[in-house]
Amino acid sequence: MLNLPLANMLTEPVGVAHYVTVGAILFICGALCMATKRNALGVLMGIELVLNGANLNFIAFGSQYLRNDAHSLGLDGQLMALFVIVLAAAEAAVALAIALNFYNNHDSIDVDRADQLRG
Amino acid sequence: MAPFLSQYIWTWLAYTIAGVVHVALIINLVAVGALIFIWLERKISGRIQDRLGPTRVGGKFGWLQTLADGIKLLTKEDLTPAGADHFLFKIAPYVSFCASIAAFIAIPFAGGYYPWIAQHLNVGVFFVLAVLGLEVFGVILAGYSSASKWSLFGAMREAAQVVSYEVPLGMCVVVPVLIAGSLDLVVIGDSQAGWFTNWLIFHDPFTFIIFWVYCTCATASVNRAPFDLAEAESELVAGFHTEYSGLRWSFFFMAEYGSMFSVSILASILFLGGWHGPIPVTEFLGLSPENGPVLGYLGQLIGAVNVIGKGVIAVCVMMWIRWTLPRLRIDQVMATCLKYCTPIAAAMFLGATIWQLQLPGKAFFGLKDVSPAVYAIGDGGSAAKPADTEKIADDQDRIARSTLAAPKLAQKGL
């Protein structure tokens, strides 16, 4: 199951599981940022962290140093990560434009004030 | 160096020593370079303005003036403004300095079989561009955390300028990459071996024009005059580094001169031949590694002197332009970027692509033939293995042709 003696960590090459765990930690930090921050730009930073965690997963599955079996993604992993980076940048630009518009109209960047559509 | 040393001492110690030596060399180059450039700037500006510049410290030419200034800066009081964010205020100069020096990790000073490069990256050009764009963080943090209007305005203007000029800069850099066939700086430099007619600046008229666009964009990217309104002394007190004094201020200046030097060396490698001089003296004298380690070392040394010499000349030209032309306004800076540099760079990129398709393997405006050994360097490998690169290039060509042919055949209904 979970046998993970710590002495082995520095002497053996790391595998996909280690990268996936790091990606999971970044994902959870980002998701918690999105959930708890009141500043709209803080939420945007959470989104960036989430996308980075997912990116790290793609890179890990496509790396020849981490897994060598027939199911490795190969270059597809790196190509998908490339597209994720580009699309994340595009989405950050639009999200920032929306946040700026909100700030100009309401003079506050607090997401708790965005309740005009509340039923 | 590390594999050589690891024959005598433990591997981890060999790698540590090699790393430390490389870092020490690079920091020395940047710091001593900044020292010399500041003195050179004061002398050149003095002569252009019909005066002498520093003449007292260190003899007739005042060449120790910068050292005296540095000692004076060390003894100044290290103050932080009252309303400033202390952590960000203190760390901003270091961020700028780190980004400026990190670009030198991937820049080769001599090429060939054993390139003089700290880290031989496959994506050298891309890495240098990426790191040069990180310097803007130090500026933004400095401006914001100084709790002063002038710093904030200066920082925002400078950040907008650097980020906008990264676009035409990237397009200008892509043209030599396209002609040489690789993102590896060692390969790009080695594809210009021989006489100065092989230099990429003379490859076709489009690359010639792209070189001048690169000069403009590089000057704007490092915030030198006439694009230096972020530090405009006449308008903003001193821009983003108003509140800095003593050694922290000098870190910003070392970062600025460091990035000036790195874009100049990048220009010399991409366009001006790099470590290959105008006349191939090393070939005539037989100074290559095949004739023994000492002669090989001398050949590489002459190459390194070439690269640094061309970089210094380019920096002097930047200083010359600074003290000659008036400063541009921010709207003129943005107009130059978006209305002139970017369209010209895009058009020249298209022209260079078409030229390379129609006249491959020729240098000096299509009048001279490049030897096949030099031409094959760009196709999929480093300069060290010309025989293997042809095989790899053939394999990739064959696979590409077969993959592209299949959809065409499918379209024809076969």
Next chain:
Amino acid sequence: MMDAIYWPSFFFFLFSGLACAFGIAVLLSSNIVRMAFYLVLSLGATAGLMFLAGAEFVGAMQLLIYVGGTLVLLIFGVMLTSQERFVVMKTWAGDWVKAFLAGGALLFILAYAAFSIPEWRGIERAEAEALVAQPSVTPIAMGLLGARTDDPSRSGYLLPFEIVSVHLLVVLIGAAYLARAKRSRSSIEKI
């Protein structure tokens, strides 16, 4: 002892420690500019992790686009919207407790699932040291143009490449339109 350490693993732990530490710092900090700075460092460490996994091109792209572009944009946004100096907005303690419970549970599930697959634990050290680094730029470039040189049985990425280019153009126009300077309500009332 030093020879027994597998140095790529050491650097993996260094970079991943930095990335996770700064990620948690982004979560716990309340000053928006410091959050942006910690995010820069976290994404820089992630780029280092990508270089370690052999994806050099993607690592350089991460530095150029994410750190040098997206985060500069973010910091501009931070400066344009924080009217008072270092404005601070706090979350209630109850929210933090719920968030940490949910986050901790998810982390445990993901880590457990990841480590329970034997092929994902890593390859043998002898096998790893025998691997030869392969340049990844040319195959990626050819793949984006539609010709897969590394594995001809897989398809190229020309269509996604074109779609992403058009998408970026649309986003450019859209964001510029959304963020154009409009007369705000307060200046109209003054007239």
